[in-house]
Amino acid sequence: MENLARLLKDHPFLAGMEQVHLEFLAGCAANARYAADEFLFKEGQESDASYLIRTGRVALEVSIPGRGLAQLQTVETGEVLGWSWLYPPYRWQFDARALEPVRAFRLDGNCLRAKCETDHDLGYELVKRFLYQVHVRLERTRIQLLDVYRADT
Amino acid sequence: MQGERLGIGGAVVIQSGALDELIKVLAAEGYKVIGPTISDGAIVYDEIRQAAQLPIGWTDLQQAGSYQLQRRQDAAVFGFAVGPHSWKKFLHVPVLRLWRAQRQSDGSIGAATDPHPASKFAFIGVRSCELHAIAIQDQVLIGGTCKDPHYAARRDGVFMVAVNCTSAGGTCFCVSMGTGPRAEAGFDLALTELLDDGHHEFLVESASARGAEVIRQVANRPAQPHHRQAAAQASARAAAQMGRQLDTAGVRELLLGNLEHPRWDEVAARCLACGNCTMVCPTCFCTTVEDHSDLANGVAERVRTWDSCYTLEFSHLHGGSVRSSIRSRYRQWLTHKLATWWDQFGTSGCVGCGRCITWCPVGIDLTEEVSAIRNNQPRHGRPLFSVPSPQGKGEGEV
Amino acid sequence: MPEQEYNLQGADPMLPRFLRVRRAVVETHDTITLELDDSNAAPQFAPGQFNMLYLFGAGEVAISISGPPDDRQTLVHTIRGVGAVTGPILQLRRGAILGVRGPYGSAWPLHEVSNGGRDLLLMAGGIGLAPLRPVIYEVLRRRREFGNLTILYGARTPADLLYRGELAQWRMFPGVSVKLIVDRAAGVWSGRIGVITDLLRTVQFDPAETIAMICGPEVMMRFAYHELVRRGLAAERIYMSMERNMKCAVGWCGHCQLSPFFICKDGPVFRADRIQPLLATREL
Incomplete structure (x- = not known):
């Protein structure tokens, strides 16, 4: 546990987090490994974790009948994947597939929710970081939406 | 010949009837003479062969969105302002074939420019604002490192007969822009029409050797101080009559x-x-x-x-x-x-x-x-943005 | 046509030289690279400059030069076939003839980078990699004069990436890193999916020792510029290449004006602090 807290501290998502909070989080965390092509989660499943990617790259994908597979974005080393456990109905919206071997910290969603409810300092610290991730992801999505490289004639 | 020898910067007086001589002398020198003439209810610039084609006794009434020709009480030759045409239609022509290309039998392509017009222009009746406009187009088209050969060929050697405005049109504002009404530079000859009490003369000022040479061939007599004074008064009258003004400060x-x-x-x-x-x-x-x-x-x-x-x-x-x-x-x-x-x-x-x-x-x-x-400027006073200038001058917040 | 009329060639800036396509490389479904044989009269160009390309009977377009600046025998252009002129150009193959006027416009300020051996950060989007390729050639040729070279390149899909073979070669050079990202993919791509500003988050650079050059769609350049500034790079160290409608390329036709600038002769490459304020004003 102590060991895990030390490792968590080095992940950019938790950079600067207080030691006491890191130790709390370590209680919700586990090491996880995924082989290339393995799914971290699938659309519709219960969302019960966030993944702090340590190495490797994961694609968020959705399969569209008649159009095939659409890969929406990738999340990689140093980034965080998944926050659907924060809000009901706690379901994944997309598939997440490892594009290469992935090592990650898996933070248990139920555990996090419970801790955030009892420790608002931790909750604020964590939600602030998630919100920044959402901000970055939204910005990216907006630019993608602009389809800036589209050919116009 | 019959006239006074005139140095650069000198002045003579010609009778209004001598304008015809001037046109003919220029034509005889090989110039294609262009001047104001009436066509389709407006004073336009076109090739002229004699003074009778000039809009003698006509003026133009101009207001925002309106232009109308009207008979004058007198026989003034240049008693109007400017019409819809400008001299750019001769120098920077509205339609120009840049080049044509032919695919050769071996598949290669050869391209060629049409020959430039052989004859030079003489412009008669160029107003001071128009001299400035020509200088501005010179700057754009032949003033940089890359020169437009088509414009250059037409522009080269134009014989410029300016006319100092003695009255202003309803939409004129050259005084605000510092471009008139008196022609200061860029001409060979400048005419000021002097018309009163039965006299109808032109004060002719020369600004070039060839201007002096041309006017020497037209019946003239030395200008007297009172001619120059009358011309100055006419210019001052035009300046005072400006139909519009524009505050150019900043x-x-x-x-x-x-x-x-x-x-x-x-x-x-x-x-x-x-x-x-x-x-x-x-x-x-x-x-x-x-x-x-x-x-x-x-x-x-x-x-x-x-x-x-x-x-x-x-x-x-x-x-x-x-x-x-x-x-x-x-x-x-x-x-x-x-x-x-x-x-x-x-x-x-x-x-x-x-x-x-x-x-x-x-x-x-x-x-x-x-x-x-x-x-009606917004109160916040903050510049919307600063505009850099290409040459780096005038840079800063505006 | 009489022989002597040809004498105007060179004197008349509007008259193209006609060159043969030596090689045509189909880059993607809508983009082609044409190498023109210019062994007779190639004027030296600087990276970032463009030519006006004339397709017989169809018209002219402004296209950046995308080949090596030290090759005086060949003029290389990479063209995206999206318009009335560029569409048919896409069909040209070896032996075809194109008219060329140029080179025109301002260049990427390589001396700013080599002076002091600074690091160079390139951000290219879509066809925007083409005007930066001469920079890459130059930096690799004169490798010792420059610090690290980082190439960030975004495209619409993996199939739209230009110069794929070269991208792989470039990253083999010491001190060179190449990172790619696409807006969307459909299965076989294992690279990054996202936008060019995401790539910037993955690199570290020293704002005191880095020059950035951005080329791509205007809106992409705006986002890239803002992200660079957010990361501490001064606007004076950022350059971008602009695009506007052009008919003459020498400042006569008026079409390419952007407030005080003629994109054709004051640009296309501008220092960001001079041009960026204008980009935020709509319809300027």
């Missing part, structure tokens, strides 16, 4: 600092984006290019034509127009004329001739637009 900063001013919306609601103002403007230089081809015979040509920043296609980029609103196109035209022209060429792009006001079908008056912006 106008570049004013316009560039107010690119989001509500007045642009207001003027856009009236502007038809017809481009008339750009066609009649003596400094507007924009062009587009058309490609014509007869692929069966392996022939292609490129034709340059006047263009207007009021068209949607003008700023076409990747399937759309950069300036899709009329608001942005009017703003482009006005800010270019009065503001960014300074950055680009070191002068104003407006000479105060008033053509754009007269020939606007809805009577939009740039002097009014500028004063509307000047008199």
Whole structure:
């Protein structure tokens, strides 16, 4: 546990987090490994974790009948994947597939929710970081939406 | 011959009847003589062979959106302001074949430019504002490192007979722009029409050796101080009669600092984006290019034509127009004329001739637009943005 | 046509030289690279400059030069076939003839980078990699004069990436890193999916020792510029290449004006602090 807290501290998502909070989080965390092509989660499943990617790259994908597979974005080393456990109905919206071997910290969603409810300092610290991730992801999505490289004639 | 020898900077007086001689002397020297003449209810510039073709005894009544010829009480030859034409139609021609190309039998392509016109122009009746306009177009088309050979060929050696305005038109504002009414430079001969008490004469000032040489061949007599005095008075009279004025103090900063001013919306609601103002403007230089081809015979040509920043296609980029609103196109035209022209060429792009006001079908008056912006500036006082200038001069917040 | 009329060639800036396509490389479904044989009269160009390309009977377009600046025998252009002129150009193959006028415009300020051996950060989007390729050639040729070279390149899909073979070669050079990202993919791509600003988050650079050059769609350049500034790079160290409608390329036709600038002769390459304020004003 102590060991895990030390490792968590080095992940950019938790950079600067207080030691006491890191130790709390370590209680919700586990090491996880995924082989290339393995799914971290699938659309519709219960969302019960966030993944702090340590190495490797994961694609968020959705399969569209008649159009095939659409890969929406990738999340990689140093980034965080998944926050659907924060809000009901706690379901994944997309598939997440490892594009290469992935090592990650898996933070248990139920555990996090419970801790955030009892420790608002931790909750604020964590939600602030998630919100920044959402901000970055939204910005990216907006630019993608602009389809800036589209050919116009 | 019959006349007084005249040095550069000297002056003589000719009778009004001697204008015909002047035209004929210029024609005899090989010039293609262009002057004002009446056509389709307007005074336009066209080739003339005799003084009788000049608009003798006519004047023009000009107001925003209106132009009308009217008989004068006298026989003044240049008793009008300026018409819809400007001299640019001869120098920076409206339609010009840039070159034509022929596919050869071996598949290669040869391209050639048409020969430039052989004869030189003599322009008669060039107003001071127009001399300034020509100087401005010189700057654009042959003043940089890359020179337009077509313009250069037509411009080269033009014999310039200026006319000092003795009255001003209803939309004139050359005094505001510092471009008139008296011609100061850029001419060979300058005429001032002196018309009173049965006298009808022209004071002729020469500014070049060839000007002096030409006027020597026309019946003349030495100018007396009273002629010069009368000419100065006539110029002063014209200056006092300006139909419009434009406060140019800080106008570049004013316009560039107010690119989001509500007045642009207001003027856009009236502007038809017809481009008339750009066609009649003596400094507007924009062009587009058309490609014509007869692929069966392996022939292609490129034709340059006047263009207007009021068209949607003008700023076409990747399937759309950069300036899709009329608001942005009017703003482009006005800010270019009065503001960014300074950055680009070191002068104003407006000479105060008033053509754009007269020939606007809805009577939009740039002097009014500028004063509307000047008199109603947002209170916040913060510049919308700072406009850098290409040469690095005039840089800073506006 | 009489022989002597040809004498105007060179004197008349509007008259193209006609060159043969030596090699045509189909880059993607809508983009082609044409190598023109210019062994007779190639004027030296600087990276970032462009030519006006004339397709017989169809018209002219402004296209950046995308080949090596030290090759005086060949003029290389990479063209996206999206318009009335560029569409048919896409069909040209070896032996075809194109008219060329140029080179025109301002260049990427390589001396700013080599002076002091600074690091160079390139951000290219879509066809925007083409005007930067001469920079890459130059930096690799004169490798010792420059610090690290980082190439960030975004495209619409993996199939739209240009110069794929070269991208792989470039990253083999010491001190060179190449990172790619696409807006969307459909299965076989294992690279990054996202936008060019995401790539910037993955690199470290020293704002005091870095020059950035951005080329791509205007809106992409705006986002890239803002992200660079947010990361501490001064606007004076950022350059971008602009695009506007052009008919003459020498400042006569008026089409390419952006407020005080003629994109054709004051640009296309501008220092960001001079041009960026203008980009935020709509329809300027």
